[in-house]
Amino acid sequence: MLEYVKPMAANNQPYELPDEHGHFGQFGGIYVAETLIPALDELREEYQRAMKDPAFLAEFEYELKHYVGRPSPLYHARRWSDELGGAQIYLKREDLNHTGAHKINNTIGQALLARRMGKKRVIAETGAGQHGVASATVAARYGLECVVYMGAEDVARQAPNVFRMKLLGASVVAVESGSRTLKDAMNEAMRDWVTNVDSTYYIIGTCAGPHPYPQLVRDFQSVIGEECKVQCAEQIGRQPDAVVACVGGGSNAIGIFYPYIDVPGVRLIGVEAGGNGVETGRHAAPLTSNARPGVLHGQRVNLMQDENGQIVDTHSISAGLDYPGVGPEHCYLNEIGRAEYVAINDDEALTAFHDLCRYEGIIPALESSHALAHGAKMASQMSRDQIIVINLSGRGDKDIPTIARLDGIVL
Amino acid sequence: MSRIQNAFTRLKAAGQQALIPYITAGDPHPGATVSLMHALVAGGADIIELGVPFTDPSADGPVIQRAAERALAHGVSLRQIITMVAEFRKADSDTPVVLMGYANPVEAMGYEAFAKAASAAGIDGLLTVDLPPEEAIDRVAILKRYGIDPIFLLALTTPPARARAVAELAAGYVYYVSLKGVTGAANLDVGSVATKLAELRQYIPLPIGVGFGIRDAASARAVAAVADAVVIGSRIVQEFEAGESGLAGRLTDFVAGVRSAMNAPRA
Numbered sequence: 001m002l003e004y005v006k007p008m009a010a011n012n013q014p015y016e017l018p019d020e021h022g023h024f025g026q027f028g029g030i031y032v033a034e035t036l037i038p039a040l041d042e043l044r045e046e047y048q049r050a051m052k053d054p055a056f057l058a059e060f061e062y063e064l065k066h067y068v069g070r071p072s073p074l075y076h077a078r079r080w081s082d083e084l085g086g087a088q089i090y091l092k093r094e095d096l097n098h099t100g101a102h103k104i105n106n107t108i109g110q111a112l113l114a115r116r117m118g119k120k121r122v123i124a125e126t127g128a129g130q131h132g133v134a135s136a137t138v139a140a141r142y143g144l145e146c147v148v149y150m151g152a153e154d155v156a157r158q159a160p161n162v163f164r165m166k167l168l169g170a171s172v173v174a175v176e177s178g179s180r181t182l183k184d185a186m187n188e189a190m191r192d193w194v195t196n197v198d199s200t201y202y203i204i205g206t207c208a209g210p211h212p213y214p215q216l217v218r219d220f221q222s223v224i225g226e227e228c229k230v231q232c233a234e235q236i237g238r239q240p241d242a243v244v245a246c247v248g249g250g251s252n253a254i255g256i257f258y259p260y261i262d263v264p265g266v267r268l269i270g271v272e273a274g275g276n277g278v279e280t281g282r283h284a285a286p287l288t289s290n291a292r293p294g295v296l297h298g299q300r301v302n303l304m305q306d307e308n309g310q311i312v313d314t315h316s317i318s319a320g321l322d323y324p325g326v327g328p329e330h331c332y333l334n335e336i337g338r339a340e341y342v343a344i345n346d347d348e349a350l351t352a353f354h355d356l357c358r359y360e361g362i363i364p365a366l367e368s369s370h371a372l373a374h375g376a377k378m379a380s381q382m383s384r385d386q387i388i389v390i391n392l393s394g395r396g397d398k399d400i401p402t403i404a405r406l407d408g409i410v411l
Numbered sequence: 412m413s414r415i416q417n418a419f420t421r422l423k424a425a426g427q428q429a430l431i432p433y434i435t436a437g438d439p440h441p442g443a444t445v446s447l448m449h450a451l452v453a454g455g456a457d458i459i460e461l462g463v464p465f466t467d468p469s470a471d472g473p474v475i476q477r478a479a480e481r482a483l484a485h486g487v488s489l490r491q492i493i494t495m496v497a498e499f500r501k502a503d504s505d506t507p508v509v510l511m512g513y514a515n516p517v518e519a520m521g522y523e524a525f526a527k528a529a530s531a532a533g534i535d536g537l538l539t540v541d542l543p544p545e546e547a548i549d550r551v552a553i554l555k556r557y558g559i560d561p562i563f564l565l566a567l568t569t570p571p572a573r574a575r576a577v578a579e580l581a582a583g584y585v586y587y588v589s590l591k592g593v594t595g596a597a598n599l600d601v602g603s604v605a606t607k608l609a610e611l612r613q614y615i616p617l618p619i620g621v622g623f624g625i626r627d628a629a630s631a632r633a634v635a636a637v638a639d640a641v642v643i644g645s646r647i648v649q650e651f652e653a654g655e656s657g658l659a660g661r662l663t664d665f666v667a668g669v670r671s672a673m674n675a676p677r678a
Contacts, residue, residue: 021545031514031541033470035566035591037573177476178466187469194470195592197568295514295541296467308488309519311466 015261017332022211022299025335028328030210032190032298039197044212046117051219056112063108064223067141068098070105072224074231074389080359080376087382089375090240091392092228092256095364101394102224102252103134107203109220111138114201121145121196124203125189127154127182127248128320128367129161130394131205136170138203146170149188151181154319161398179313182248182323186297206249207327210298214327221255228389229259236387242267242378245391246371247341248284248321250330252393257339267340270330271374273316274343284314286326287334287341294325301325302334317346317402318366320394348373353396353403365394366402414507414535415560415583418457419618419639428635429584430455430670431620432662433511433644435462435478436495437487439655445498450659452506454666460538460642461496463489463512470513470540472595474645477652489516489525493532500533509536509562509583522550526557536583538562544576551580564588565611565619567603574614584618584640587611592623595645599624605637628672635673643669 022028030040050056064070073093081089094102107124114122122144126132132148139146148165152174155162165172178184186209193202207217225243232239243260245253247270257268275283283289286302294303296311304312304324316322333339344352349366352373356364364372368391375390382388396403404411412420422429432451436444448459464479464487471479496508510529517525517539529537537559542550544563551561560583565574567590577585589604590596608619621634622642631641650661 029546030543031546032543033540033566033588034543034564034573035568035588037543037566038568038570177473177480183467187467190469191472191593195596197591292519294518297469298541300546303515305515305519307519308490309465309516310483311515 017329018211018215022215024328024332026293027300027331028211028214029300030298031295031300032210033194035194035197040210040212042117047113047212047216050113050116056116060109060112064105068104068108069096070223071227071231072096074228074235077360080355081379083359084376084379086384087241087379087386087388088384089379090387090389092224092389094224094252094391094393095362095368095395099130099134099137100397101130101134101365102221102255103131103205104137105223105255106205106217106220106251107131107134107138109216110201110203111142111144114144114203115142117201119199119201121200122203123147123149123189123192123200124205125149125182125185126205127151127185127322128318128365129154129158129165129398130320132165132170132172133161133168135203135205136165136168139170140168147192148172149175149185149192151179151185152176153180154182154185157402158319158398159401181314182319183297183311190297206251207254207329208249208297208299208301208325214299214329217251218254218258218329221251222258224252224255224391225257225259228256232389239263239266240387240389241265241382242269242388243391244269244271244371244375244378244388246271246321246367246393247326247330248273248323248367250327252391254327254329256391257333261338268333268338269374270339270341271370272341272343273318273321273370274345275315277345278343282315283343284316284322284324285343286324287330288343293331296325299328301328302331317349318370320365320367321370342374344370344373350406352376362392363396364392365396366399368393413558413560413583414505415458418507419584422457428638428673429457429618429620429640430631430666430673431458431460431640431642432456432647432666433460433462433642434647435464435475435482436492437464437482437485438478438648438651439481440485441487441491441495443655444495447659447662448499449502450662451666452503454663455670456506456666458507458509458640460509460511460644461492463492463510463516465513465516468513470593472593472645474595474648478648489520490528493528493534496534497532507535508533509538510534511538512540514539514542522553526554526559529559530557534559536560536562538564538586540564544573544580547580555582562586567591567607571610571614574611578615578617581617584620585615586642587619587621587638588623589621590624594623596624599630601633601637604634608637628669631669632672632675636677641673
């Protein structure tokens with residue numbers, strides 16, 4: 001049976017966040033139109049009951065084991081580590097999950113909640129399409145109607161995932177408003193939800209949005225870090241010196257970080273999308289660029305915005321990181337200094353993408369390649385007896401058309 | 412007494428309900444807004460809801476989304492909108508003006524700075540769609556210190572306990588969202604509005620306006636029979652999509668048509 005034990009913060013104070021209104025310090029909260037408030041209240045209450053219900057937890061665990069294929073391996077990337085000549089790199093292989101990314105951990109948890117609440121229809125937003133695929137998958141698995149909102153620009157650059165969702169029986173709606181990316185897909189999903197709130201469950205794909213989403217997504221994803229702790233103890237005999245994960249909204253990162261928050265000596269490093277470079281302004285790195293706190297999508301978080309409070313366009317080679325905000329718990333961990341946040345540019349991510357293909361025979365997602373690139377940078381500065389775990393959050397099959405295009409190859 | 416209170420007191424004495432049209436500030440361009448506000452008043456608007464455009468209007472339907480995009484294409488800012496109201500006030504010292512939008516532009520300016528500038532410009536109220544009472548307490552205190560009425564939304568889904576919480580914070584009027592959906596949807600059910608308003612009035616002493624889904628003189632008249640105010644947004648903003656030519660006249664005519672339907676004697 002999975003157990004959700006609240007971690008302790010490094011200073012031995014219990015880390016019990018969020019508070020009852022969803023706050024992580026000044027971040028998080030519930031900033032939505034009145035119509036949605038009762039739906040969020042209902043979700044919070046049902047979620048709290050579910051997490052105390054042994055039958056719910058047992059079913060979640062069963063599905064993770066037999067449908068997703070957990071635990072995902074912790075793999076020692078020996079050849080790449082040798083090539084880098086520094087710390088030993090271990091990869092937490094979320095890319096080997098059913099549907100090819102960590103997203104399925106969360107969609108199973110939320111689909112089980114939706115079923116518990118009697119909702120027959122689920123909606124989701126998606127950027128790279130991984131969360132859309134994971135939502136379409138669980139909708140098929142549990143017999144739910146599924147509508148996925150996806151920015152029109154992302155529909156164009158992630159065509160294989162669009163087709164995959166359709167194969168799974170979902171409807172995919174291309175969102176033409178705003179910047180036609182992930183944030184606009186989320187706006188459109190919220191419009192659908194406010195209209196169909198009685199029949200519909202909104203499966204948010206990352207640890208963002210109004211309370212209780214950041215909390216429940218974290219809890220469903222924290223299986224990654226829980227497994228990692230056990231695997232590190234078994235395989236290495238100790239916990240790593242650093243855990244590295246990419247951060248868009250931040251769900252794979254919070255999933256692997258959360259169980260480590262109270263483990264002293266383990267650095268937690270979130271890698272944002274540096275795009276063309278944080279100094280160019282064309283990036284998706286709110287924490288690294290010290291973006292001011294603001295309110296978007298139901299939460300108060302560090303937010304890329306202009307002086308008038310308008311949300312600015314973001315840029316990243318990876319659709320899944322192309323978001324102007326970041327989940328509230330990451331904002332908090334950044335503010336208290338428990339986790340560090342850095343940015344990796346498009347070019348650096350691409351280099352890491354190719355390196356992992358060549359040295360380890362693993363094609364990583366472009367999102368995860370940001371974490372790989374920073375892990376490689378760190379490793380080369382560390383000694384051979386040090387350990388870095390990188391969360392390999394997804395596989396790169398969906399990115400092959402993008403990579404081919406960049407290399408001037410017509411498939 | 413505030414301008415909003417004055418307006419409702421005057422209307423109540425005359426046995427009438429308030430007509431509250433909405434336009435987005437800076438649509439179709441910043442120079443047009445003040446004269447269009449006067450055009451709404453000429454048609455019989457009692458209060459103006461002036462939209463503050465936002466890049467991510469997640470509670471709005473396509474019509475008001477497009478209005479925000481047109482305004483933002485001109486870089487319209489909250490500070491500029493405050494200046495527009497100051498300009499409007501030079502020729503109209505009575506008609507209340509309520510800014511309506513999303514939390515972030517106000518957050519970015521800062522509540523203290525906003526409230527101070529808004530009060531000096533003659534702005535009477537602020538409605539932020541995504542700021543429910545739980546997050547609003549400190550912010551409301553600042554607004555009230557400068558005489559800006561915080562306008563809150565209530566919904567079909569609002570339970571009595573929340574209506575009481577809103578009543579403690581709200582001033583001016585409250586805005587009842589008459590349907591589950593975004594602005595401009597067309598599935599208003601006047602019967603259910605009447606039932607819900609009767610329930611809400613047990614907790615809310617303020618006037619209650621009804622909006623979302625009111626599209627013509629007939630639906631405005633029907634809602635006026637049960638509400639204290641009628642808010643019309645998307646249907647008015649639709650006029651902007653027909654182009655700027657003759658726009659002020661069309662706004663005046665549309666508002667006047669609704670006003671006269673609301674005022675016509677009931678059998």
